[in-house]
Amino acid sequence: MQHAFGIDLGYPYNWYIHGPYSPDLARDAFALVSEYDSVPAQRFKDVALEEKFESFKEFVKSHEQDYDWLAIAASLFYLYRNKSKDQAYIFRTLSAKGLPEIRFVEVWKHLEKWGLVS
Secondary structure, three states: OHHHHHOOOOOOOOOOOOOEOHHHHHHHHHHHHHHHHOOOOOOOHEEEEEEHHHHHHHHHHHHOOOOHHHHHHHHHHHHHHHOOOHHHHHHHHHHHHOOOOHHHHHHHHHHHHOOOOO
């Protein structure tokens, strides 16, 4: 989802079991978790990137612990950006991945509100 806000952390993504996935990011994240008990909050040195990140945090604010919502949002945006802008196609693809269909429209509307899909 960070790509939607113009934040490129340098990790490539591909389509995986439930949606977009970066093996390189997962490897690095697991390495950090095994190395440190906690990680202090960090900020981007680039002010514009920090502002984009703050916008991203606002976007996920009320959903940050809702893993289905996050998976659906990331998947919707990934498919919209990389495969097709057709909502019916995107919903069928997500349904085939086993994500909860009842949430698709809710998440789509949130992405629309933020101008990430139309």
